[in-house]
Amino acid sequence: MRISEAKTELLKEPEILGGMRPLMEQLYPICRSITGQGVRDTLEVIGSRIGLDMVAVPTGTQAFDWTVPKEWNVKGAYIKGPNGDTVVDFARLNLHLVNYSAPFRGVMSLSDLKPHLHSLPEHPDWVPYRTSYYSESWGFCLSHNQLQSLQDGSYEVVVDTSLGDGVLNYGEFLVRGETEREVLFSCHICHPSLGNDNLSGIAVATTLADMLTRMKTRLSYRFLFIPGTIGSIVWLSRNEEWASRIVHGLVLTCIGDAGGFTYKRSRRGDSLTDRYMEHALRRFGVPSQIQDFSPYGYDERQFCSPGFDLPVGCLMRTPHGCYPEYHTSADNLEFVKQQSLEESLRLCLDFIELAENDAVLVNQNPKCEPQLGRRGLYKAVGGQHRQQDFQMAVLWILNQSDGQHSLLDIAERSGIDFATIRHAAERLQDAELLRPAGRA
Amino acid sequence: MRISEAKTELLKEPEILGGMRPLMEQLYPICRSITGQGVRDTLEVIGSRIGLDMVAVPTGTQAFDWTVPKEWNVKGAYIKGPNGDTVVDFARLNLHLVNYSAPFRGVMSLSDLKPHLHSLPEHPDWVPYRTSYYSESWGFCLSHNQLQSLQDGSYEVVVDTSLGDGVLNYGEFLVRGETEREVLFSCHICHPSLGNDNLSGIAVATTLADMLTRMKTRLSYRFLFIPGTIGSIVWLSRNEEWASRIVHGLVLTCIGDAGGFTYKRSRRGDSLTDRYMEHALRRFGVPSQIQDFSPYGYDERQFCSPGFDLPVGCLMRTPHGCYPEYHTSADNLEFVKQQSLEESLRLCLDFIELAENDAVLVNQNPKCEPQLGRRGLYKAVGGQHRQQDFQMAVLWILNQSDGQHSLLDIAERSGIDFATIRHAAERLQDAELLRPAGRA
Amino acid sequence: MRISEAKTELLKEPEILGGMRPLMEQLYPICRSITGQGVRDTLEVIGSRIGLDMVAVPTGTQAFDWTVPKEWNVKGAYIKGPNGDTVVDFARLNLHLVNYSAPFRGVMSLSDLKPHLHSLPEHPDWVPYRTSYYSESWGFCLSHNQLQSLQDGSYEVVVDTSLGDGVLNYGEFLVRGETEREVLFSCHICHPSLGNDNLSGIAVATTLADMLTRMKTRLSYRFLFIPGTIGSIVWLSRNEEWASRIVHGLVLTCIGDAGGFTYKRSRRGDSLTDRYMEHALRRFGVPSQIQDFSPYGYDERQFCSPGFDLPVGCLMRTPHGCYPEYHTSADNLEFVKQQSLEESLRLCLDFIELAENDAVLVNQNPKCEPQLGRRGLYKAVGGQHRQQDFQMAVLWILNQSDGQHSLLDIAERSGIDFATIRHAAERLQDAELLRPAGRA
Secondary structure: OHHHHHHHHHHHOHHHHHOHHHHHHHHOOOOOOOOOHHHHHHHHHHHOOOOOEEEEEEOOOEEOOEEOOOEEEEEEEEEEOOOOOEEEEOOOOHHHEOEOOOOEEEEEEHHHHHHHEEOOOOOOOOOEOOEOOOOOOOOEEOOHHHHHHOOOOEEEEEEEEEEEOOEEEEEEEEEOOOOOOEEEEEEEOOOOOOHHHHHHHHHHHHHHHHHHOOOOOOOEEEEEEEOOOHHHHHHHHHOOOOHHHEEEEEEEOOOOOOOOEEEEOOOOOOOHHHHHHHHHHHHHOOOEEEEOOOOOOOOHHHHOOOOOOOOEEEEEOOOOOOOOOOOEOOOOOOOOOHHHHHHHHHHHHHHHHHHHHOEEEEEOOOOOOOOOHHHOOOOOOOOHHHHHHHHHHHHHHHHHOEEEEEHHHHHHHHOOOHHHHHHHHHHHHHOOOEEEEEEO | OHHHHHHHHHHHOHHHHHOHHHHHHHHOOOOOOOOOHHHHHHHHHHHOOOOOEEEEEEOOOEEOOEEOOOEEEEEEEEEEOOOOOEEEEOOOOHHHEOEOOOOEEEEEEHHHHHHHEEOOOOOOOOOEOOEOOOOOOOOEEOOHHHHHHOOOOEEEEEEEEEEEOOEEEEEEEEEOOOOOOEEEEEEEOOOOOOHHHHHHHHHHHHHHHHHHHOOOOOOEEEEEEEOOOHHHHHHHHHOOOOHHHEEEEEEEOOOOOOOOEEEEOOOOOOOHHHHHHHHHHHHHOOOEEEEOOOOOOOOHHHHOOOOOOOOEEEEEOOOOOOOOOOOEOOOOOOOOOHHHHHHHHHHHHHHHHHHHHOEEEEEOOOOOOOOOHHHOOOOOOOOHHHHHHHHHHHHHHHHHOEEEEEHHHHHHHHOOOHHHHHHHHHHHHHOOOEEEEEEO | OHHHHHHHHHHHOHHHHHOHHHHHHHHOOOOOOOOOHHHHHHHHHHHOOOOOEEEEEEOOOEEOOEEOOOEEEEEEEEEEOOOOOEEEEOOOOHHHEOEOOOOEEEEEEHHHHHHHEEOOOOOOOOOEOOEOOOOOOOOEEOOHHHHHHOOOOEEEEEEEEEEEOOEEEEEEEEEOOOOOOEEEEEEEOOOOOOHHHHHHHHHHHHHHHHHHOOOOOOOEEEEEEEOOOHHHHHHHHHOOOOHHHEEEEEEEOOOOOOOOEEEEOOOOOOOHHHHHHHHHHHHHOOOEEEEOOOOOOOOHHHHOOOOOOOOEEEEEOOOOOOOOOOOEOOOOOOOOOHHHHHHHHHHHHHHHHHHHHOEEEEEOOOOOOOOOHHHOOOOOOOOHHHHHHHHHHHHHHHHHOEEEEEHHHHHHHHOOOHHHHHHHHHHHHHOOOEEEEEEO
């Protein structure tokens, strides 16, 4: 169908698969946080690829139980050592500054400074990523080796940040299909120089959005580029009425590392989103694991809160917290593999194909089998194994299409590939032996 | 109950078990097809055992999406070789002629003849069985050894058949029980000299029908002897209104070979037909496998089409296509074992006993256990293990007979033999502690 | 909550755990049966611990299908041997007399006497326990060694019992809670000098009742001390209207031996009673097995008869009939272990805590997660593992509390200890983020 061919064509264009890494390289140095200029810069880069709407919500706006926080911006931040050398500098790596640090200037001894310094003794070369959202404080992150090399003496600390009224920004992009029923793809954009945990999701989502604009689709596709937690809460509070249009959804995160896939089910656990993704994974040929929903993780927590209970799952490769590079400077662009990004993109496309093509069709000749031979549907063409699958697909579809079973149901019950089932269903529709009963 | 004793008595009569092989021997030489004199001859032989109705449906009659085909008859068919010898002759073995071959006469070279010749290289001594329904052509089947021994030269081909307006025949036999609810036994009669794939089912079905005429039954039993596919479609089209009377059904085919049993479930998968047959198989003491329904096989395809969805399963021993002799001259009367036929017959009787005796009964003293002692139902008789089963059966029946559980449910939950459950239920009915709630 | 602290305090009082054995020692010598003075003596001993109601139901009273039997009393019973020595004497061990023996006096030869003597050849030192309810006869039980040592000669038999109009007694004790919904604990009091099969249940039930009178509870607790079978039937016949108040129930029997726990499910199999007990057992740390309901055993047979179908299970350690000492003199007070009694008591208290504390609560902020930080519910306190459990418990409760899931559901789905879930639920109720929807 439309999407299958479009997909094949587009994946041949070099800028599609080849465009993900340059996008990540452009975004990597930007100091993102839940608010601030870094978020806007990020959304502009993404917007240069796809026609993004950048939304701005003022500080202090109520969003359900939450309030939009102050906007945070950084001019610079550094620590100078006893001999006047700059020992830690935000300009060199934005992870050095605890994200959302409150402004501070002062001179202090090493022992007074130390409570503000964070390192990772178990990975002495890596710089950790830390945040201080929702509690006004400041701090720096550095490698444990550097921390241990610091000499006693007087240190000058400059945290030239601002925390004040402003806005929270997020990006939103809708690809309109034939119907208003929406598939949501959401990724967070609040992590600074981190590759897998942020940029991988952004790169895949942006590329997907770009591809979908060039396809004809039945469903509409909504892409959210939002700061974690507060972003999804703000979006839901502003779209409460429309949220029920979302018939499927995926949070995309950590989808660039070398590990196999992890799919975390939606709260419902047996939604079509879950069934499509699990079906796609079984066929994909990359090791994968399925996790039941739990109320800890990414923005699926909000989409799956009981007042919404949307069919939104979370696609990852190695889950957050399960790889040592997580939330450290080692989660950099080298940690993200091109092959992994491409597989993640293709898997999302497989998912979309299922969502686009699944349907409940009704056998128009339900009493006994129809005479397939005179319609050219019986041992029609040559070609061995596939042909036998096609023949069995025809029989399975006719037998099961009583209005209670979708094409996916039939694919799963028969063990025949969904693509073959869909192809056979199209032939049967052409022969007027099947008619849509409504779409799944 | 009535059927159990009748069964035991009848199985002692030598002509019951001993009558199956002579019937098969009588039927074996007849050249059956989906239409023609061979079908009528076959039905007359069966009719000499049981009072069969032979139904005739004219060529061209519409049956749902199908049309009754032309009637096919054979006067003779042979190939004479370059030296004038008859090298292949229908009169010697009816499998030599491709079934439903169109008439033809001609002289041709071996190379022109060869596309019309069929053999089995992997079994060079066997003659294959081939048909050309629904495409007018002709052909011959022979052993691969013979095919390879044919010399170049001129061959005379005579296919003295006719394809013309006539009738499609099938046989139908109803054993009326106390109710109009029917159990269907169906077997196909369209295969010529093949033993397991045709005659085994006919022999067991005929014998069952014969036995049932001599029993008192609650349910009615309908036997169909029909050409495959078109026969069941024609029957369903003529009995559309009545088909819902069928409360259980079994297609009987390939039930004479030496393999274990195979039961293919009805489309519903959990119908009482399925539960009875699976229960009977678990108790029978012959290895068996259960297959889920699939829309490929015998006439259960039509009975289980979604517009009917009848509770009809298929009983086989080794399934079609799973033994090398399938659809070859090696599926002959030696391939069919007397012991296997007898086991298949007994299994069908066990199935019938379950269908006759299962019931939902209601405990008339549902509050606390009744005082069994004063009714002679507590440690009533001696006899060890069986007695303990009887005692537990009484308690299980009383506990579970709340109108929601059938005797089969109780047998399965308790792990007690159905016969013991049924016997205990009768004693409890005698004691007026149980009353039928309606029959299962 | 209230019960948890009360439980901890009470278990520290030495007379609680220490009072079980003295109670059993006091009860052990009494000759109990289904009726008679032994039952009254037993109920008076129990009544000296808790304020028991002793109910008396006259002989001949109808109870569903049953009739209250005659009252049985014993003045004495013995056998004198050929040389005038008393060889068997009820006064030495009440098991020597077949329980419910009809009065008899006579002199007879050993061979005439032997049919009235019962022994256990496989355990030659043990005296069996036998009854003759519902058939008027008499008999004596003795060790097999003693039986074999009896010399030929003339024996004088005296069975100085009476069987006449009187009453059937049982004891009933209700601890009223805030609601009229009741938890039933039932144990039988019809076995004479037997320890595990009778006294263990009585000791634990009496102690539980005593403890509950000193607690504040939401549910009411009813304790029945009844003769087996006829006692529960009589009780149900007199409380038919009220029986539906019973929301949980346990028959306590054989809960003092050294074996692991056995829980036999109620007829429903998935009642909250079953879920609470199975949850408690999984957490308890003593090996346990779960049995499905079967209509054989103790008074759960009556409570679970289809006309009542109450959620009443049966708690045992080694089940009846599965230990060789069962129904013999070897089931004495030494066979009952103090540690086992204590564990059984504690397990019942765990069960009660679940029944008291389980509830369906409703998230009052169901759209997105609430801001936990400003309520002190996010990384609130230190303390590692427990704290993480607490944090996850908060998230699980908020996510699942949609009115469809109880705290037990949430504990089971999340894998978090029920106590942690309950504690987190209380904190969330304090923060007005949860509100009861009705009690489970």
